[in-house]
Amino acid sequence: MTEIALTIGRQLGLSRDDLEDLRWGSLLHDVGKIAVDHFIQNKLGKLTTEEYEHVMIHTQVGAGIVRPVVNEKVVGIVEHHHDHYDGTGLHQVIAGEAIPLGARILSVADAFDAMTSDRPYRQAIPEEEAWQEIIRCSGTQFDTVVVTAFLKTKPTISATVKDKAAVK
Numbered sequence: 001m002t003e004i005a006l007t008i009g010r011q012l013g014l015s016r017d018d019l020e021d022l023r024w025g026s027l028l029h030d031v032g033k034i035a036v037d038h039f040i041q042n043k044l045g046k047l048t049t050e051e052y053e054h055v056m057i058h059t060q061v062g063a064g065i066v067r068p069v070v071n072e073k074v075v076g077i078v079e080h081h082h083d084h085y086d087g088t089g090l091h092q093v094i095a096g097e098a099i100p101l102g103a104r105i106l107s108v109a110d111a112f113d114a115m116t117s118d119r120p121y122r123q124a125i126p127e128e129e130a131w132q133e134i135i136r137c138s139g140t141q142f143d144t145v146v147v148t149a150f151l152k153t154k155p156t157i158s159a160t161v162k163d164k165a166a167v168k
Contacts, residue, residue, distance in 0.1 A: 002026040003160050005109035011149040012105070022102045024070055025077025029106055032062025032078070042120045056082060056090050076100035081107055084141045096143075104143040108134060108150050111142070116161055127161055 005026045009019050033041065036058050040051045047055065063079035080094065080103035087095030115130035125133075131154070138147040150157070 001109050001113035004113060004157050005106050007153045007156050007160070008105045008109060008146060008149050009102075011153050012101075012146070014101075018073070018102070021071065021073040022077065022105060024074045025081070025102050026106055026109065028066050028070070028074065029062065029078050029081050029110065030058060031065050032058030032060065034065075035061040044121050046121075053090065073100065073102060077102040077106055079103070081110060083107070085143045086140045088140070099143075101146075104146050108142050108146050111137075112150070112157070127158065 002023060005022055006019060009022045014022065033055075036055050040047065040054055043051065059079050059082055063075050066078055067075050077100055080099050083089045083092050083094065083099045083103060085096060085099065085104065085107075112130050112134055115133060116124050116127055118124045131151075134142060134147055134150060138144045
């Protein structure tokens with residue numbers, strides 16, 4: 001997932017410092033899941049509304065955990081990586097360009113990685129379906145500028161997905 005995020009960041013022309021912040025944000029983005037009940041995280045079915053809300057506390061908890069040791073850009077990536085571009089995410093307080101660019105990039109990379117990876121509660125979907133889902137959610141869940149950059153990197157990202165599958 002980190003490689004996908006960095007590939008998108010390079011396509012967007014991020015500076016070396018911004019790529020480093022994106023790297024740290026992608027490595028630390030789910031650290032807050034330490035506070036999430038592992039039975040809920042590994043549940044074999046659809047989450048209830050209450051369970052989903054519980055899982056989503058990881059963004060706030062994670063931001064609090066990393067705040068003392070990283071810069072505010074990295075904190076913003078961790079805190080906002082599940083925000084929807086159109087502002088419709090759970091308990092979301094910012095939208096659009098107010099969401100840090102690193103978080104908007106990570107949102108696409110994380111979603112693509114999640115869809116193309118097996119989870120305890122579901123099998124991975126084919127890569128092409130994941131590409132289509134990202135396109136379908138462009139402008140709502142995802143920033144269209146980030147999605148456009150993501151699409152331009154398809155050969156590189158597809159190779160990354162194939163390498164991940166080969167490791168299994």
